[in-house]
Amino acid sequence: MQKLFNKSVLILLCAVMVLSACLTGCKSNVPNFPVPLSDTTRSAFELSTKGYKDTELEKIYQFMLDDDIDAKKLHEKYEIQCLRKEDDGYSVRYVGNTKLLVLRFDDKGNWEKTDRLHSLYRVTETRGKFDALKEGDDVAKVQTADPTCYFPFLADSSSAYLRTDHYTQDGYHTIILYDNSFHITSVTSELM
Structure with missing residues (x-):
């Protein structure tokens, strides 16, 4: 009877350890975004099926300033087609005629507000x-x-x-x- 009890306790202990390891070590590092990370073998130009005029990029940036906008609200209004992981968060990229809009977000999908010059880049x-x-x-x-x-x-x-x-x-x-x-x-x- 003692051997059966020891065996049951050992099995239960192993099950708890496996479950604990999965819950603490197997956390998903998928961002809190409405879209998955983009294919890293293709550029933003290749991923963007909707081209924007440079003036539309300005409107997207202004949209971000007008309200408390997160990645989900941004995607609802302007589809996110290029999402990249960066060292300290994530970036969404919108391609224009001669410019690129880069919006940076934290891992929860909150916009890290930066000035226009740190968001809108001329493509060289x-x-x-x-x-x-x-x-x-x-x-x-x-x-x-x-x-x-x-x-x-x-x-x-x-x-x-x-x-x-x-x-x-x-x-x-x-x-x-x-x-x-x-x-x-x-x-x-x-x-x-």
């Missing part, structure tokens, strides 16, 4: 323009490669945002980080 030529840039280069070399880019730290010397984002017609997002002397510390590219 190709990723190849950034191939010559390397660590240690001055910001002036980046300005030559992408003269339409917004450089927040040059516009406002108190800005701690030492990063520029460059989106290209061939579907890439190039991120350039700078030190306090405005020299490049890293250049990385990923599919937009």
Whole structure:
């Protein structure tokens, strides 16, 4: 009888451990969004079946400002076709004629409000323009490669945002980080 009792307790203990492991270690990291993450082998250009005029991108951005908008409400009004995971959250991308609207959200689907210049980017030529840039280069070399880019730290010397984002017609997002002397510390590219 004692052996049967020990065996039952052991089985019950194993079942509790397995269930506990699943509940704590098997959490889903799917974001709280009305759409799944986009295919990472295709750019935002390829994923977007609805093209927007640049003026419509401005309207989408204004829509976000007008009310307490989350990802679900955004999707209801303007279908989300490109959702990407980023280091500190998620981004939704809308493609225009010459611009790209990038809206960043936390993992709960709440918009991380940023100013217009950190949301609306001009699409520049190709990723190849950034191939010559390397660590240690001055910001002036980046300005030559992408003269339409917004450089927040040059516009406002108190800005701690030492990063520029460059989106290209061939579907890439190039991120350039700078030190306090405005020299490049890293250049990385990923599919937009």
